[in-house]
């Protein structure tokens with residue numbers, strides 16, 4: 038099989054091991070006074086739910102009421118502060134986990150607990166962490182049918198997977214019309230592997246898919262294995278091209294679309310790009326493309342349409358450095374943006390973009 042050693046350790050929500058929790062941990066149940074408990078979470082106490090899953094849900098609902106009372110979403114800065122307050126307080130509400138299951142009555146079954154914590158018998162997680170695991174488990178069980186792929190993708194926990202498909206339609210159409218050689222391709226920042234599998238499906242013989250995130254590597258390998266594609270895909274954990282050692286006919290990159298601002302909380306490297314990412318990418322990409330090969334970058338004017346910045350890393354590269362030449366550019370209006378633009382008519386419409394470049 039064409040893959041790295043199978044010893045990749047997935048990232049997981051940090052468990053609180055018993056004994057390591059705050060000495061002042063307060064045990065709560067259905068009968069406890071919810072407004073008082075919500076106030077205690079806000080004051081910094083850690084609470085452990087001891088009876089039913091629904092007790093935790095009720096405490097969170099009360100906390101939400103206390104934090105957001107009367108706060109309008111339109112007041113962006115005040116709302117963001119409230120969200121941060123809710124985030125910190127809700128993470129002090131803890132859930133007991135025993136032998137791969139939530140140790141509360143009427144709790145959801147979450148397969149990730151067994152898969153991600155085989156080393157721990159008993160520990161605690163926060164309620165929001167458990168909710169995140171539960172939602173991810175539902176996506177994993179159900180899978181997602183993507184444009185251009187016959188088989189659904191079942192994204193592994195913590196892996197980026199698109200929930201809007203505009204850029205996937207754009208790329209698949211581009212692939213359909215692509216007439217160049219199809220011996221090999223490289224997908225940088227593969228996430229759940231969707232672009233890599235689209236390329237295999239459109240006749241590329243071999244694809245290397247890379248991502249920094251270990252969970253993405255597991256996800257893409259799992260899909261390849263289930264669909265008998267492992268001999269045509271090499272999945273590697275790598276910072277951009279760091280571990281790639283050959284040239285390909287096509288390099289594709291669907292990068293994060295938003296610049297990381299200094300105060301971005303819980304920064305997600307699938308969504309936000311740190312300063313220098315594009316400079317590093319363009320410094321190296323040309324070395325990994327065969328003569329007559331292509332570089333395709335999928336991007337969006339999201340940062341601009343959301344009023345975050347007018348800077349555009351692909352346009353900047355083309356204008357400032359003259360290392361690449363644009364041979365084709367396509368864009369597609371994002372579905373559903375008309376509703377959005379009604380509410381925010383001062384903002385521009387959202388488009389996804391496909392930039393086809395060649396090194397010069």
Ligand SMILES: C[S@@+](CC[C@H](N)C(=O)[O-])C[C@H]1O[C@@H](n2cnc3c(N)ncnc32)[C@H](O)[C@@H]1O
Nearest residue numbers: 197226227228248249250276277291292293307
């Ligand atoms: C917007 S997602 C795209 C995922 C997938 N290609 C798709 O189109 O759905 C960006 C991906 O780039 C990865 N990424 C971010 N910085 C990276 C880096 N320096 N090297 C490799 N991958 C990176 C993220 O982990 C994430 O999976």
